[in-house]
Amino acid sequence: MIQSMTGFGKATAAYKTKKINVEIKSLNSKNLDLSTRIAPLYREKEMEIRQYIAKSLERGKIDFSIWIEKDAATDATxxxxxxxxxxxxxxxxxxxxxxxxxxxxxxxxxxRLPDVTTKTDVEELTDEEWAVAKNAICEAIGHLSDFRKQEGAALQKKFTEKVDNIQALLASIELYEKARVEKIRQNIVNGLQQIPNVDYDKNRLEQELIYYIEKLDISEEKQRLANHLKYFRETMNEEGHGVGKKLGFIAQEMGREINTTGSKSNQAEMQNIVVKMKDELEQIKEQVLNAL
Structure with missing residues (x-):
């Protein structure tokens, strides 16, 4: 199933007189772009935090913050x-x-004299406190993942709608495609008839027409586009990693077939349909950048 790269997660935990706060948010990015703001006490665990976030969230522009609030009564110098x-x-x-x-x-x-109000104790991170802080980090990441799934469901609904629209537009081309072949043939014959004192070989004309019509044939493009639409649907329901990137590649291939169909159309009605398909595909391409 699709997950969005956009998300937000927050968690808090209490440890003795401290309140540990964790926030994490994510936006779309081609790769993992992680920035962190970590309370000094937890900086020794920065590599562990980064590795866990990278493993859990895969990619996206991610901002992570963890800070401590202390009880004013106990934190006074x-x-x-x-x-x-x-x-x-x-x-x-x-x-x-x-x-x-x-x-x-x-x-x-x-x-005002030296060291009268200076703290001399150095705070050290205990395993017990780190376990509490780590649970808060896991909880925040879990909330962000849930957010991503909700956004991903909305994306999938949107993609399905757009793919259905392209499928319907593709089917509507067939009506104009059949009429187009006969129209091309009739235009050529009419053009030849308007030239005075010209005798032409009808068999040779048919051969040339067949060659010309084959160059304008879009059967293969239609079949490939139909296959891409089917593959896009299947990929949306895949479990695993890199679904968003794969959908992006499929959308590119869909664009190639739609563009080739447009260049071969040679008919206003068909070209109008191609423009509509391009519009639907463009909306897919815009949103697929948010898919994980």
Whole structure:
């Protein structure tokens, strides 16, 4: 079944005092174009994240983000009280020895001194936290995949409609095709009759007509186009990878047969039908770029 390359997924997970947020969105692209914004704590896992996304989503222009929200009460930078007391004692001693007045606003003075409000602890990623974060990543990717399937179902419905239209237009050519052969023959005979004092070999004329009509025959083009339409339908229902690319190649082959049919038509009604088929095919080509 067809999947779209367009999608969005989001997930959140709680770990102790943290809220882990994951977002991932995808647009169409010929190949995998992955950009990531990863919280510093999880950057050591970037290669693992990239490999998992590439395996799960195959291709598309993908933006991935993972970030952490912390409880303000627990995330506040602690004040080093021992260091504050030490600074306080040093300032009082210097003031007594030198006669320099003590600060009038002790808090603002002390809090501006080095390392009083600097975090010294280095946060490390534990296996337990990474397991929670990884589950959130998997959940977000799962939501995006579900979105892609929904969009893919809409694409398949659209493709089926357009293929049906081309099939109907192809069938309508037959009526004009039969009349065209007789019209070509009659035009040539009428043209010869209007030339005075010209005697022509009717057998040779028939041979030339057969040759000329064979050059304008579109039976093979019609058969190949019908086969391409059938193959397009079958491919839409295939399970596996690269369905979108295959549909694109089939659409190109359909275009070749429609163009050749148009160049051989030599009749206004048939050419009008060809223009309509081109219009339907163009809409397929536009949308097939979104198919995975």
């Amino acid at each position: 602690p004040i080093n009280s021992a260091l504050v007391q030490n600074y306080y004692q040093q300032i009082k001693k210097i003031s007594a020895e030198t006669g320099i007045p003590e600060p009038t606003d002790w808090y603002s003075t002390l809090l």
